[in-house]
Amino acid sequence: MKPQILQNISLKHYNTFGIDCTAKNFVEVKTVDELKTILEIVEQENYPSIFILGGGSNVLFLKNFDGLVIKNSITGIQKVDENNENIILYAGAGENWHQFVLFCLKNNYGGVENLSLIPGTVGAAPMQNIGAYGVEVRNIVKRVKVIDRKTQEQLWISNSECKFGYRSSIFKHQAKDKYIIIGVEFRLTKKNHILNTSYGAIQNSLHALNLQANQTPTINQISKAVIEIRQSKLPNPKEIGNGGSFFKNPEIPSSQFEKLKNKFPTIVGYPISEEITKVPAGWLIEQCGWKGKVVGNTGAHKNQALVLVNYGNAKGEEIWNLAKEIQKSVFDKFGITIEPEINIVG
Ligand SMILES: Cc1cc2nc3c(=O)[nH]c(=O)nc-3n(C[C@H](O)[C@H](O)[C@H](O)COP(=O)(O)OP(=O)(O)OC[C@H]3O[C@@H](n4cnc5c(N)ncnc54)[C@H](O)[C@@H]3O)c2cc1C
Incomplete structure (x- = not known):
């Protein structure tokens, strides 16, 4: 059946x-054929x-969207292959990530x-290379199935072809307007x-589950700990x-980090390599006095x-x-440029 393209749809709940902005045109696709x-x-x-x-859960609309929003609701989880140790699963891009x-x-x-x-869908997970508590989705993605927007050809992109980086992939950059992810x-x-x-927070949370010191937690216990922390x-x-x-x-040259440490002794940094140090953006923002600050309808x-929030309208x-x-x-304070993780749609 041909999916219906609707007009002037509010995106508030999307x-x-x-x-509260609108999409001039909006369509929800539930199968790959509908998407084609x-x-x-x-x-x-x-x-x-088109968007x-x-x-x-990772998008900020700056104004009404003039084109066509395609809501990806292609679902389904299938077993592809397995042996004694591993299983390969395929999930439709529109599956809810946490349900998966x-x-x-x-x-x-x-x-x-x-x-x-983590909120959102399976399809957006490789796009952003979602990550939390020491794990990124690239650690478990075998390959990504996409459809070419122009030719409608379906193809597989291998893990290495995805060019995963910190909250980035080929889908966010080089192939941004080329492919739509249909499954992973x-x-x-x-x-x-x-x-x-x-992560210290996971360990503390696991302690609270009364695990013995040398007892290995189950994956369900780790998940429970993560959920509690979040x-x-x-x-x-x-x-x-x-x-x-x-x-x-932000990831900055380690030499710059050392200089900043002299000036701001409590600055936190995690070495990525000998040359690069990652600095928590939250710490930098907090030091500039933004934590808890309310500005009109918004705030940190x-x-x-x-986390920037919408307090209402x-x-x-x-x-x-x-x-x-x-x-x-x-x-101004640190000489560090912080870049948005959120996709800005203007
Ligand atoms: C409370 C909260 C906590 C969060 N915590 C984390 C966290 O711990 N770690 C983390 O990494 N992220 C986190 N996020 C961010 C967000 O959950 C992830 O980036 C998630 O993957 C976004 O999925 P989505 O389906 O909502 O994507 P959307 O917001 O709908 O889209 C995000 C981008 O992906 C593109 N896109 C979406 N689907 C497809 C597709 N099928 N094919 C091609 N492009 C597509 C969109 O065009 C857009 O550019 C959090 C968000 C919230 C609100």
Whole structure:
């Protein structure tokens, strides 16, 4: 069946910032065939632009969208292959990410537990190379199935071709307007799970579960710990509109970090290599006095300065203006440019 293209649809409930803007044209696709039909229409009709929407949890709309929003709701999880140690699963791009995580945990498939409760869809996960608590999705992505927007050809992009980096991939840069992700193949463990509990917060949370000192946690326990930490630290978008971390943690030359350490002895840094040090953007923003600050309808959250929030009826522009002010103050104080992690749609 041909999916219906609707006009002037409010996007308020399609983005976790809760920005009340409209899409001039909007369509939801539930199968790859429906997506192909829409792409054929796009080729014939002259939409000024198209935007692929998943869960809307990493996007800030600055104004009404003039083109066509394609909401990807292609679902389904299938087993592709397995042996004693591993399983390969294929998930449709429109699957809810956390539901996919829960499916894996229920079946004792390891690899996704640290990425529990990240909002959004499976399809956006490789686009951003989502990550949390020491794990990135690139660690478990085998390959990504895409459709070429122009030719409608379907092809596989291998893990190495995805060119994954910190919150980045080929889909965010070189191939941004070329491909739409329709599904992802994951390689997960069935036993001998590779656990990552190095984050202090995870260890504390596991202690609270009364695990003995030398007892290995299960992947379900790790997931539970991650969920507890996230729920205590991050504002729930259903209560306060937000898009998670607004900025990426900047990576700066280690020589610059050493100089900053002389001036700001409490500055925190994690060496990425001998030359590069990663600095938590939240710390930098907090030092500039933004934590908990309310500016009109927006602000930096009281528990996590990195999370910019919509306290009610903020326009996308208002949040973006606040972000630019924060960017400037961090640069003025530290000489560091912080870049948005959020996809800005203007
Ligand atoms: C409270 C909160 C906490 C968060 N915590 C984390 C975290 O811990 N770690 C982390 O990495 N992220 C985090 N995020 C950010 C967000 O959850 C992820 O970036 C997520 O992958 C976005 O998925 P989505 O489906 O909502 O994408 P959307 O916001 O809908 O889209 C994001 C971008 O991906 C593109 N896109 C979406 N689907 C496709 C597709 N099928 N094909 C091609 N392009 C596509 C869109 O065009 C857009 O540019 C958090 C967000 C919130 C609100």
